[in-house]
Amino acid sequence: MKFGVIVFPGSNCDHDAYHIISKHVGQPVDFIWHRDTDLGTYDAIIIPGGFSYGDYLRAGALARFSPVMASVKGFAARGGFVLGICNGFQILCESGLLPGALIRNRGLHFICRHVNVRVETTETPFTHELKAGEVLSLPVAHAEGNYVCDDETYAELVGEDRVIFRYCDERGGLTEEANVNGSRAFIAGICSRERNVLGLMPHPERACEDLLGSSDGSGLFRSLAATLAAR
């Protein structure tokens, strides 16, 4: 199995994603420059966090026009796995690969800290090794992570079991206080209808070692690797 990490001008969690795949998942991984368009040899693509194009205009709004994004759409349409983390999630929404949008945090500040998220479903290639209802401690680091969508989209997301992670308290309770950025219905991560594209605001790649405060993110990469191994 082979992973690719896309590098836009302004990506800054690209090295972190690369590190996790090469050192923790233990699989081959390449950086993919945003002007490259050949994704033929990859099984999974990671769109990493950062400030692509400086987040100018809107977070993710310019990156969607990079040449590589047309290829990512094709890759996803063919069933390839796409994981968008933080700015990657924003880019996936701007590209239309995922519905909804991420707006300024409720408190207006950039927020960097560990938060709790609840695993809402294990019926995805990214979460099948986790337990439904399990609470993970994952860092967030964003200013625009407040997920919004219209009622119709929300009904669809819920009806199709596509809300993957929700912000919660340490026991899994959905309290307003735990909703770190004010997202609609506590949404921290969603997947596409075909379930092969996942976007989330928290950073699982920052939570794969106890040394860094949490290894709760490793289950997501373990799940994805198992999915790919079984193909």
Add this chain to the structure above:
Amino acid sequence: MDSQAITSEVVAAHNLTREEYARIKELLGREPTFVELGVFSVMWSEHCSYKSSRVHLKRLPTTGERVVVPPGENAGIVDVGDGWCAAFKVESHNHPSFIEPFQGAATGVGGILRDIFTMGARPVAAMNSLRFGTLDHAQNGRRNRALLAGVVAGIAHYGNAFGVPTVGGEVVFDDAYSLNPLVNAFALGLVRHDQIFFGKAAGIGNPVLYVGAKTGRDGIHGATMASAEFDDEALEKRPTVQVGDPFLEKLLLEACLEAMRAGAVAGIQDMGAAGLTSSSCEMAARAATGVELDLSLVPQREEGMTAYEIMLSESQERMLIVAHRGRERQVIDIFRKWDLDAVVIGRVTDTGSVVVVHEGERVAEISSKYLTDEAPLYERPMKSKADGGRRTGEGAAVESGTTSDAGASAAPASVRAAVGDPTINAEPGASVGGGVDIVSPAPPTAPALKEAARDYNEALVRLVTAPSVASKEWVYQQYDHMVRTNTAVLPGADAAVVRIKETRRALAMCLDGNGRYCAVSPREGAALVVAEAARNVVCVGARPIAITNCLNFASPERPEVMWAFSEVIDGMAEACRALGTPVVSGNVSFYNETEGRGIHPTPVIGMLGLVEDVRRVVTQGFKREGHLIALVGETSEDLGASEYAATVEGRGLQEMIAAGACVPRLDLGRERKVQEATLRAAEEGLLESAHDCSDGGLAVALAECCFSSLGRGGVGAEVKLDGGELTPTVQLFSETPSRVVVSFDESQRTRFERIVAGAGAPFRVIGRVGGDRLRISVNGDELIAQPVAELEAAWRAALGRKLRAEDVAAAAE
């Protein structure tokens, strides 16, 4: 404009003295051109030339077995093992941050990051030392809140987008900084030993390339601005503050590192203060070569810029690269890949001069050594506190300048304080130091201290909620402190720890200052700051190896300020020698005064420590019920200039001085023993926790050990102090240095005792972790009993509560 006549007004407007101008004419053997005058004015400014400080800075120790690059380059570099080196430096951006807090702080971060990657090092950590006036001051509170919110937002804006974790620092509130906040930015990068680059224009005939952002009219004379005090027109200087673009800087970083890796770069320097002027002149001077530049080739953002403007612009995110001859195409292609300009604008010559051509006309020709080695050097007059027959209270001369008011000495203490210390508002009930009403000045005797602190619980609550002591999470949660996945000890600790992924080692780092101590006694204050910084990295299990410093002072033209500066250098030098931590980089910021009022002398120390095994890192929180708590070091009576005196007793600095306050006595021999004992115990894996005792003393340190942290709930402790002659207030809140609170499993007690005794450090087991309260008894009386959860909630919320929604909204965009 380039041909403007040079009158005495023009010379004065360039902040050059008549003598300096005469010297310029003598060196050149003619009148300078207008461009040359501009070049001299920035290169000879205090900011660039260190003309008032150089004679003193020479007394700092700068050598050591780990030092790879001593001061003089863009950043200092030390060896951290396994072929890796750390490049680090701290620099001030005080003046711009006062004028325009968001952009001023942002470009401060941008500038220090460029200083690091110009050495070939990838930045892996940033920190900031921030000082503001108090947030609820009757007159200036609103502005102070806006400054805090704006500076923090600016740092977040730049560091987060650039992708460097902002892992630590300090935030201090004191009205000495009300109209002159301090914003000192630190950055650290990692570089392989054999891949270090220098700011040298080496190789005759090599092409000189301009890379990065285009040049505009922003920031012209920023260096000169930072070398003069402010008056009420300060805010009109806003156009001299540059605008930063972290996105561009991130591209510049990647392109520069790629060009360096490709082997195309012979020398490189960022265009910081004084832009193209300082980068070209300094690179030529370091290599003893010359540089010839054609300004018509410089990428420009605006039309019709003159040579003067191009040379003096401080537009951000630009670098000057000397490429190896024949490799310029490769450099240009790499920068084009990152959508950046890279243009050959000149070449290295053997003339020793910087020659500037603009539109075919030679507009400047100056020997580069005139701008560097021949820059003025002043031994400015100094006058100590003791000189001039002045008595108590006149320590004010050090930090607040205008003490010529002879009548003040005759006035009662309270009036004198109000006159000399602007931190104390004349109206009754005005708050200082954490919103506590002013307590009428007490006679300077120990019993008075005791009386003021009858309720020890209340004193502890006041201390942990004082903004300078309270949790800074409102600040550091706005910074991405985890990007790059190396942050092993998160912000809020004694020191941050960033691992070196490729090795087992990690780097510990902290920033520390103490303006109040240095105002009372600059020499001892500076030594105390160095000792505390070293102790802080020891507390996470690191050996202190080197420092960087940022020396923030008022006008060097005032003898008492210069005296304090000299004292600070001597105190710092002594402590650095004793602790084996040479100074490898730094920055001097003078003229920190507004409307004739200066700041406290404020040296800020950036300490670097090396952790041999990242798995042995120690954190401050108590880990498990039943663990024993010990105090390494010994408490004595050091309350005079303490946080307790400021916060609980509500004393302003003048009052403290009038009451005969001294700074704590530092015994560097003991300090070393305490650090050695703590470090050995940490390296042996004995310690469950370690925490420095500093602001607020032992009681505050114990409370902080009880508070929860990531993945660890809060826990109580039962502590019994038996101090013989010392009063309970001293036992609880004294700020005696060389003390560390540690905890360990009872089974390790014998080993622990052997290690500490072996190092020759005093220690005493003082209690045990457990329960949900912090209980402290002194000589058998339980004086403190606080539910940890409540105390922690107050500590966490205190700072955020001071900030109003409008402050935050104003800074958000």
